[in-house]
Amino acid sequence: MNKNLFISAVDDIKASEDFKKRTKKLMLEKSLRKATIKNSLKKLSLIAASFLLIVGIISVSAKHVMNSSMPPIKPSSDCCGGSSVSNMFLSDGILYYARSGKTLYRYSNLTGKSRIELTLGNTPSNFILGNKGYIYYSSGSAIYQKSLKNGISNQIVKAKNIWVDLIGGDKLFYHISYKDSDGPGYSEFEYHYYDLKTGKDNIFSKRSKDNWHPIAADDINLIVDGNSQNGAGIFVFDLSTGTRKKLASMRSEQGCIINDIFCFISKDLWSVKLNGDKLEKIALLGMDERDFLITDITGLENTIYVATSSAEKNNILALDLKTKNASTLAIGPKRMSRLCTDGKKLYFYCSDFFEEGYIASIPLGKGYCINLTKEKNVR
Amino acid sequence: MKGGDGMEMNQSSTTKDYIEKIIDKYSDMIIRIAYIQMKNMSDAEDAAQDVFLKLIEKPRYFESSDHEKAWLIRVAINLCKDRKKMAWLRKNKTIPLQDSLCNITQEKSEKLEAIMELPMKYRSIILLYYYEDYSIKEISNIMGIKEATIGSQLHRARELLKTKLKGGLGDE
Numbered sequence: 001m002n003k004n005l006f007i008s009a010v011d012d013i014k015a016s017e018d019f020k021k022r023t024k025k026l027m028l029e030k031s032l033r034k035a036t037i038k039n040s041l042k043k044l045s046l047i048a049a050s051f052l053l054i055v056g057i058i059s060v061s062a063k064h065v066m067n068s069s070m071p072p073i074k075p076s077s078d079c080c081g082g083s084s085v086s087n088m089f090l091s092d093g094i095l096y097y098a099r100s101g102k103t104l105y106r107y108s109n110l111t112g113k114s115r116i117e118l119t120l121g122n123t124p125s126n127f128i129l130g131n132k133g134y135i136y137y138s139s140g141s142a143i144y145q146k147s148l149k150n151g152i153s154n155q156i157v158k159a160k161n162i163w164v165d166l167i168g169g170d171k172l173f174y175h176i177s178y179k180d181s182d183g184p185g186y187s188e189f190e191y192h193y194y195d196l197k198t199g200k201d202n203i204f205s206k207r208s209k210d211n212w213h214p215i216a217a218d219d220i221n222l223i224v225d226g227n228s229q230n231g232a233g234i235f236v237f238d239l240s241t242g243t244r245k246k247l248a249s250m251r252s253e254q255g256c257i258i259n260d261i262f263c264f265i266s267k268d269l270w271s272v273k274l275n276g277d278k279l280e281k282i283a284l285l286g287m288d289e290r291d292f293l294i295t296d297i298t299g300l301e302n303t304i305y306v307a308t309s310s311a312e313k314n315n316i317l318a319l320d321l322k323t324k325n326a327s328t329l330a331i332g333p334k335r336m337s338r339l340c341t342d343g344k345k346l347y348f349y350c351s352d353f354f355e356e357g358y359i360a361s362i363p364l365g366k367g368y369c370i371n372l373t374k375e376k377n378v379r
Numbered sequence: 380m381k382g383g384d385g386m387e388m389n390q391s392s393t394t395k396d397y398i399e400k401i402i403d404k405y406s407d408m409i410i411r412i413a414y415i416q417m418k419n420m421s422d423a424e425d426a427a428q429d430v431f432l433k434l435i436e437k438p439r440y441f442e443s444s445d446h447e448k449a450w451l452i453r454v455a456i457n458l459c460k461d462r463k464k465m466a467w468l469r470k471n472k473t474i475p476l477q478d479s480l481c482n483i484t485q486e487k488s489e490k491l492e493a494i495m496e497l498p499m500k501y502r503s504i505i506l507l508y509y510y511e512d513y514s515i516k517e518i519s520n521i522m523g524i525k526e527a528t529i530g531s532q533l534h535r536a537r538e539l540l541k542t543k544l545k546g547g548l549g550d551e
Contacts, residue, residue, distance in 0.1 A: 009487035185534035
């Protein structure tokens with residue numbers, strides 16, 4: 001009864017005729033403007049097809065290669081139409097990226113081309129995680145470890161509705177979901193970690209209604225966002241003692257651990273010590289600008305790397321947590337995300353919403369700032 | 380640009396037809412998603428307009444009308460999420476349902492209000508599952524979130540609704 005009433009109530013939410021008229025007009029105007037610009041550009045490009053322009057393009061390309069040390073990678077698109085890069089990681093200095101979480105590509109610095117490393121097809125698999133020469137993925141009924149060197153796969157854990165969550169500090173975190181008996185979805189969850197060094201499997205949260213989303217981990221600590229019977233928020237599990245402590249009441253999906261400090265995105269950028277002390281908001285360049293958003297975060301040693309976006313610009317910033325020095329590493333024409341680094345280079349994916357984007361990189365520690373808005377050869 | 384039915388959009392008349400078709404076909408759905416997220420009609424219309432403008436920003440190919448519909452839903456949900464995060468909008472207050480939807484009955488308004496009191500991430504899942512009739516797997520593909528997460532969020536949303544509405548939404 002409630003369901004039918006809900007459906008009939010939702011039916012009452014309709015677009016007004018005025019809205020339809022306005023939107024059609026706006027769309028038509030925009031498409032006509034685009035067509036005019038396209039025609040003008042066509043004419044201009046014919047006139048400008050001179051030797052001077054070729055020299056210009058070559059110099060821009062050379063500058064880009066010097067600055068980023070790697071030309072932008074257009075991710076291979078033989079996967080699902082329109083899907084974007086969902087995950088990136090580095091293993092032995094080689095960049096791997098996943099699309100839709102189901103196809104993993106390996107990028108070759110030598111040929112500048114990507115090749116498919118693994119396809120999970122239409123199995124209800126979730127994200128592929130990479131760590132020290134191996135990848136880990138779930139088929140929904142087992143978790144597999146595949147060597148990136150010889151391609152050999154091994155099943156490491158088996159269970160119904162089993163999903164990989166995170167790799168951190170030589171541990172693979174995963175959970176098992178249990179179906180709700182009186183409706184759709186899952187109602188109970190059990191959380192484990194698999195020690196990649198010893199091969200030992202451990203439960204850190206027994207089967208219950210508690211719902212945790214692992215965000216970051218080091219050798220001892222696991223940070224999760226979640227809901228428990230004792231409330232919601234960000235929690236830290238001490239894996240050596242099996243104890244749990246609440247760090248903040250806010251919610252987060254992205255963060256990293258740097259020297260016993262957890263830095264995370266919860267609308268703004270925050271930091272909190274792993275013992276729960278000193279919850280602080282971190283000021284960022286451009287945070288007062290209109291439509292300001294933090295799109296991604298990663299960290300290594302003393303530095304956190306943060307991708308931001310506002311109505312005016314898109315940046316990647318580096319913040320040294322010890323010295324408090326901040327610098328801009330990249331200025332992009334589109335949003336940047338999927339940050340990953342090995343300490344030598346920072347890789348990122350540049351794309352707006354579900355548009356096809358590209359991957360670029362910037363060398364670290366050399367004072368470079370790459371301005372992709374000026375790179376005419378990028379797109 | 381190609382539309383969902385493989386329609387080429389090379390001439391302005393074809394473009395006009397495509398725009399007419401797409402607005403007539405999807406504007407109610409996009410407004411519903413945006414309204415459930417933004418909680419007031421004026422913000423919902425702004426967000427919905429941005430969704431349609433994104434569609435003509437650059438050429439894109441949709442394999443089928445299902446693909447086109449899924450793309451629009453994803454963009455709508457993400458655009459609303461972004462707009463909600465923006466500081467200037469966060470200050471905006473919710474406009475009472477009956478001021479936005481003037482003909483809605485008290486009973487229906489109660490149901491919608493219960494949905495709109497849910498955390499934002501649950502609202503679109505409830506709408507896609509119960510109203511648009513998508514399966515958990517399809518919602519997972521549309522939203523780019525793990526199936527297990529969608530499953531647990533749907534369960535949690537239903538639990539919350541049970542406390543707000545006697546009997547929840549039921550699954551008849």
